[in-house]
Structures are given as structure tokens and as C-alpha cells.
Amino acid sequence: MKMEEMSLSGLDNSKLEAIAHEIYTDLVEDACLGLCFEVHRAVKCGYFFLDDTDPDSMKDFEIVDQPGVDIFGQVYNQWKNKECVCPNCSRSIAASRFAPHLEKCLGMGRNSSRIANRRIASSNNMNKSESDQEDNDDINDNDWSYGSEKKAKKRKSDKNPNSPRRSKSLKHKNGELSGNSDPFKYSNSSGINYETLGPEELRSLLTTQCGVISEHTKKMCTRSLRCPQHTDEQRRSVRVYLLGPSASLPEAEGSVENEGFDVSESQAIMSRLQWDGSSDISPSDSASSKASTNNSESRKTKKKKPHLSLVGGTPGLSSSKKKKPKPPAPPTPSIYDDIN
């Protein structure tokens, strides 16, 4: 630097200016040369004219700049295309209702976490009361558009008259509880852990329930023998696995019973329909319909109570069971107690 300063001092101003200008032109020429190389290479490699298109297609895709219209010239509609598909239950929900729906559907968010907390707290006491809470939650959940809204209404009308009975059945169950120590083995929502059951219990269970063991939860399916989620083949293999090759699927009986029952018990049909409608849907939803079927179930068991008390305690008594409807939903401990 010192040398430069020295030399600079030796020059007058105009000369300095000239030198600066020279450097500048040098630089500009450098830049030009760089661009020329670039363009030349692009031409020779054949990608120089790639971004050109023919003029009429350019006109087609011209950007529209007018008020009230998007850049493609389409009218922007505020209320169009605002449906989201729920990733969990794959229903399409209005965007404004999507977040609350997700909250319920996935079991996350403020409200649901409260529900979950309550559920954890009450898991040791009563499965019944817990599902009641869920019911209420579900009634309020009118996320669905049209068709499902009707369903929700139907469910509501179906349930509200039940509520007094529900509490009765609760008491009834409490009374039963003292006599039987079993019920806690069967948690109604998560299926049955088959490892904890004795062979007799297993047998009786498999004559009334689907019983297919889930790969994920290792629990048994607690729905009816004709539950749509599992095939007869699966059911048979489970029975062979658990009871030995002599066990067979009591399929024919099941269908007969179901028909007879269908005629007699309209209430249960209602609940079943409901179940069919929502079987593939959200967990909270299915839990609610489970609860509803449970209601009808427990009411029935009360009616049959005198009869049951005669046969009570002997598992695997299929004669009493045959008169029972097959609940599409997993029976709760209370039902199970009643049956046996």
C-alpha cells in the first residue's frame, strides 16, 4: 500500500482518473466477456432458447391483472373449495369446522385432552360413566355436513330418553359387581386380553364374540360373531389357535339368532344401524355408538335378569346366550357378567 500511495502522490489527478476509468472499462469488458461465454455455451448446448415459447401460447397464459380476478383470470370465490378431508376419518369437512373436528377426531386439542384426563382418572372406576361423557361430546360434535348431521340428530333422539335408564343400569351393575371379580379383565374399548382368560372363559367368549386377535393391540375383537372387520377365516383360525382344532365357529346359530332378534328388538336394530353407519369412522364416534349399543344391551339384560339368575355363573351356556342379540359393539363388563 505504501508503494501505491507513493506512486499515487506522484501522479496528478487527471491521470489518476484515467487509470480508474481504465480499470473500470476492464471490469465491464470482463463482465461482458463472461456473459458472452455463458450465452455461447448455452447456444452450443442448445438450452438458450428453451425458455422461449410461441407467442400465442404466451398470450394464453398471460398474467391477468384485474381487480376481483386472480392471475389466471378466474373469479375468486370465497366460499368455494373450502372443504378439507379429514386424514383420520376421510370425511370432507368445511374448513371453518375442520380444526374442531380434528380435535375430536384425533383426540387432541384442549377439550379432548380434558376428556382424556377424565378418562384416565375414571378408568379404574366405571367404564360406563366415561363413555357417557364421550356421548355428550359426540352429540355436540356436529361437524359433519348434511347427511351425517341427520344421523347425529337421530342419535340424539335415540339417546336422550335413555339417559335415566342409563343411570339405573349403572346401579344395577354396581350391585352385580360385588359378586363377580371378573369384570375388570375386560376393558370395553380396547378389547380383551386373551392371555388373562381361563379356558372356560375363552370358550364362552368365543361363542358370543368375534374374538379375532388384533395384530397391533394383541387384544381380541369384542364385536359380534358377524363383525364386518374380520373374516370367517380369521375367526376360525383364532378358535383353532385358542381352543384347539375341535372348536368350530358357531356361525349358523349366530345368523339365526340375529334374525329372530332383529324382528323383536327394534331399539337394538336402531343402534345397530347406527353402528353400521359409523363403524369405519373416528374413534370417538365409534366409542359413542359402542356406548349406545351398550345401553340397549344393558336394558335388555335387566329384563332378562330373572332368567339369567337361574343359569348365572356357568360360562359357556349357549342356550341362554342364543336369545341374546349379538351386539355389534363390544359388550361391556356388565353385559358379560349378566350373560354368565
Place this chain on the structure above:
Amino acid sequence: MNKDAQMRATINQKLIETGERERLKELLRAKLIECGWKDQLKAHCKDVIKEKGLEHVTVDDLVAEITPKGRALVPDSVKKELLQRIRT
């Protein structure tokens, strides 16, 4: 005169040695892209190439065609700024 040329050579040498020249070049390039000079010149290139035919373009041709245009198209503000940087 001889002394003058020598002086010029030393200055250039100095510029290259200190890396100042690279820095100036980078600055110039950024400025020129920023102000659209590059796009203008590219459009001009396109015209030239179309005129000559795609196959018969040489770098020399391009340089001959482009350089004067490029020099003319440099915005005043960029020129001033660069001269300022060179002087200091």
C-alpha cells in the same frame, strides 16, 4: 510515458495481488444483474444469434457485438459507484 505505463502495470498487479480486483468484479456483476443489465444484454444476444443462425455463432462474434452495447448499457449509478470504489 514509460513511467506511466509502468505505474499502470504496478497498480494492476497490486489490485490482483490484494484480491481487490476480484472483489470489484463481483460487486460489478451483482450490480449489473440487479439493474437488469444482464437481461437486456441477453435479449440483445438473442437477436444477434437469431440473425446469424444458431449454428454459426462464435464467441468472437458475440464479443464484438455485445461489448460496445454492454458498455453503453451500464447504468450511470453503477458506473459512479464502481469508480468511487476504484479510487479509494
